[in-house]
Amino acid sequence: MELLFTGAISWSDINLDWPAGEIHRYVPTADIGTMDFFVHSVFDEQTLEDMSYDGLVATYRASVSAGRCRAVEQEQKFYANFLVCDDSESYQEACANEIAPVGCTSDPRTKQDVELLVQSEVIKARTLKSWFLYPSLFERKAIALEVSQDYPNAEVKFKSRLSTEFFTSPQSSTPELAGVRTALLGSLWVVFIAILVAFPLGVAAAIYLEEYASPDKRYNGAIQTNINNLAGVPSIIYGMLGLAVFVRFLEPVTSGAAFGLVEAGATANGRTVLSAGLTLGLLGLPIIIIASQEAIKVVPPSLKEASMGLGATKWQTIWHHVLSNALPGILTGTILTMSRIIGETAPLVVVGASTFITTDPTSPFSKFTTLPGQIFQWTTRSQDTFLNIAGAAIIALLILLLLLNTAAVIPRNRFSKELA
Numbered sequence: 001m002e003l004l005f006t007g008a009i010s011w012s013d014i015n016l017d018w019p020a021g022e023i024h025r026y027v028p029t030a031d032i033g034t035m036d037f038f039v040h041s042v043f044d045e046q047t048l049e050d051m052s053y054d055g056l057v058a059t060y061r062a063s064v065s066a067g068r069c070r071a072v073e074q075e076q077k078f079y080a081n082f083l084v085c086d087d088s089e090s091y092q093e094a095c096a097n098e099i100a101p102v103g104c105t106s107d108p109r110t111k112q113d114v115e116l117l118v119q120s121e122v123i124k125a126r127t128l129k130s131w132f133l134y135p136s137l138f139e140r141k142a143i144a145l146e147v148s149q150d151y152p153n154a155e156v157k158f159k160s161r162l163s164t165e166f167f168t169s170p171q172s173s174t175p176e177l178a179g180v181r182t183a184l185l186g187s188l189w190v191v192f193i194a195i196l197v198a199f200p201l202g203v204a205a206a207i208y209l210e211e212y213a214s215p216d217k218r219y220n221g222a223i224q225t226n227i228n229n230l231a232g233v234p235s236i237i238y239g240m241l242g243l244a245v246f247v248r249f250l251e252p253v254t255s256g257a258a259f260g261l262v263e264a265g266a267t268a269n270g271r272t273v274l275s276a277g278l279t280l281g282l283l284g285l286p287i288i289i290i291a292s293q294e295a296i297k298v299v300p301p302s303l304k305e306a307s308m309g310l311g312a313t314k315w316q317t318i319w320h321h322v323l324s325n326a327l328p329g330i331l332t333g334t335i336l337t338m339s340r341i342i343g344e345t346a347p348l349v350v351v352g353a354s355t356f357i358t359t360d361p362t363s364p365f366s367k368f369t370t371l372p373g374q375i376f377q378w379t380t381r382s383q384d385t386f387l388n389i390a391g392a393a394i395i396a397l398l399i400l401l402l403l404l405n406t407a408a409v410i411p412r413n414r415f416s417k418e419l420a
Contacts, residue, residue, distance in 0.1 A: 049115075056114040057084060063122040072117065074101035080108050102359065112168075120174040127176055127385045128154055161392035170358045171374065175385035180393050183374035185360050186273065186353075187342060187400065190370055193277025194284060194341050199334055201281075202288030203323075206330075209289075210296045211318055231286035239350030242279030247271055247351055254278070256365030271352025274364035279347050284337035291333020295326035331412035335405055342401055345372040371397045 011018040051059070057078050061069055069085035074094065078084045083091055095104035109117075128151050131143055136158060147156050169179025205227075213220040247270035252258040254270035299322050307317040323330075354369045355377040361368045369377075371393060378390035 053111050056118055060118050074103045076106050077103045077108050116177055120172055120177050130384055130388055161389055162395060166392060171356060175383055175389055178389055180396050182357055182360050183369050183371045186368035187370040189273045189361050190276045190280060191338060191342055194280040195338060197278060197281035198284045198288050202285050203292050203330060205289045206292030206296055210293055227286050227289050231290060235283055235344055236346045238279055238283040239347030242275060242347060242351045246275040246278050261365050272365045273361050273368045276348050276351050279351050280341040280344060284341050287337045288333045292330045295329025296322060299325045328412050331408060335408045338404055343372055345376055348373055
């Protein structure tokens with residue numbers, strides 16, 4: 001019977017012995033008592049995890065209005081080969097527009113995505129009140145008494161915010177279902193692009209200033225002074241620079257329009273992962289330059305003299321001896337840079353990070369949010385539950401920072417041991 005609410009067009013699609021007449025669906029809306037009976041009957045029999053994908057889709061289709069279902073399907077389809085809520089002709093017409101719905105090109109929803117839809121729009125579970133960890137563990141009798149007096153029909157559940165679901169679920173307007181997956185992927189994208197840009201430029205600038213630049217030239221002194229000053233510039237200034245240069249001036253490049261890579265359903269603007277990564281790359285560039293310079297300075301001059309005395313060119317000496325000995329210090333500067341940029345919020349707000357987004361970034365030209373931005377957005381909400389998940393997101397940010405730092409410290413220590 002699941003086909004009755006999903007892919008069936010005629011009665012014969014369900015049973016070959018039935019007539020081929022078209023199926024006309026008359027579905028009650030969520031504000032009608034019949035819907036309460038429907039939901040109660042369905043979810044008393046089985047949990048969401050026990051239901052099949054088709055059953056979840058059928059339940060959702062039967063529980064929301066036709067307009068809402070069409071809007072959800074345009075965001076992301078339920079099935080790759082047929083539509084549940086919209087008709088093929090109007091959907092294909094919408095996909096042919098210059099600004100097509102995202103669902104025209106995205107993969108179908110997963111079972112977890114449909115479960116979240118059913119939970120947020122059909123079941124609509126609400127948290128009436130929450131308690132912190134200490135009273136939850138040591139004042140359970142007082143909590144039970146308060147619930148029995150103030151919320152007699154409520155169910156008390158002990159729930160840890162730091163769970164697998166929290167890390168794998170996307171953002172949601174329902175705090176009970178919201179997760180940090182989208183923000184976590186956005187942070188990783190931004191940090192990766194920032195380091196990819198800042199690391200080679202920073203090391204190259206340090207090599208020039210320490211090995212090639214003449215101290216007698218005034219412009220070299222001016223470059224060094226400006227680099228030292230840039231390390232102390234407020235991050236919001238970098239955000240304004242990124243807005244002017246990467247978002248607006250280089251919009252065809254950072255939006256992907258120059259390469260024909262503008263995502264479906266998106267307008268060609270430069271408020272993308274690439275603009276954010278380039279902006280934070282500039283923010284971290286002075287730190288990498290200064291740290292790399294200090295690491296190069298401590299390389300013994302005798303090592304360079306011995307290399308050149310044996311016939312090596314200056315560049316061969318720098319590449320094979322200076323950089324290899326300075327690498328632990330250079331990686332230390334990279335770790336400091338990464339630790340700073342992963343927690344930045346102000347430049348990303350100026351560049352155009354989204355405060356509410358449910359789609360994962362899949363390319364440098366995607367819209368995005370980051371963990372600091374997500375934390376800021378949650379802390380501005382009035383519900384106590386959002387404040388709770390903001391605290392969990394802060395811990396998630398610390399975990400991400402520790403993991404990234406560990407990933408950088410391990411190779412640094414390995415190079416240090418090899419050179420010892």
